Amino acid sequence: MDLLTHPVGLSHYLIVGAILFVCGVVCMTIKRNAIGVLMGIELVLNGANLNFVAFSSAQLEGNAYGLGLDGQFIAMFVIVLAAAEAAVALAIALCFYHNHATIDVDRGNELAG
């Protein structure tokens, strides 16, 4: 196998990131459970993080496309912001559950409480 005997390049990391991103998008569109939608959001953010870290890796040292440490800083900030956003989204989902006795997003079709 060519993959096992040669060093792995940048595009392999980007492919994994793309698959993660698309899995997250499909999860966000198809899940009826609100917490399932939140899991999709986490997958999307992890796909983006993997892209940033791949472009900041040492194999792009000296290349014009390399990010150096900037990619890791951005990924660090994304992780913290994702945690904050998951907390708020979960609080909203729990309030919805307390008020309507359902976590199904298909039931959330009225603006009035």
Added chain:
Amino acid sequence: MSAIHWDSFFFLFFALVTCVFAVAVVVSNNIVRMASYLVASLCGVAGLFFLSGAQFLGAMQLMLYVGGTVVLLIFGVMLTARGPFISMQSSGGQWVLALLTGGSLLAVLLQTVGQVRPIVEPVPVAVEVAAANPTTTQLGAGLVGVRTDKVGQSSDDAKKPVGYLLPFEIISVHLLVVLVGAAFLARAKRRGGEGGIRR
């Protein structure tokens, strides 16, 4: 048969773990199993971070994402998992539409990735040098503006390397405000109908 490049072997292993469990999150109907698959997928991503040289970020991913955010999601799952809400299925028509959208997005992304290949050749020497220097020190120094990865740049004032101290402080305050707000939002509200517990 030529020797196995172990770096690529471990990359393949972690990439398979990540992708298979991410697809399992999408396909599964049981919300509790989706949470478990998400944990496995994020651990695979942490392994990929370690492999590409971001050791501090890999440890951060394990601590914060797997040990924090996903545990938060599991709390939410446990608080709302009653009877019919554990397994909710979508209709076939919705699946067709979602897979069509996801499939076309994946095609566009993979085609873009395919054009990245001619740009970069892997440089093994730089990778080994980076593996010997832990990124924790470099990230900490980089926060205040001492960029160890941009040593050879010009010392012109307009092009001095920038630190990330202000965004760091901003997201620290942001995290505090968000957590206090979320805790307030999700507090247990006293219902007006119940009489006092003490009679």
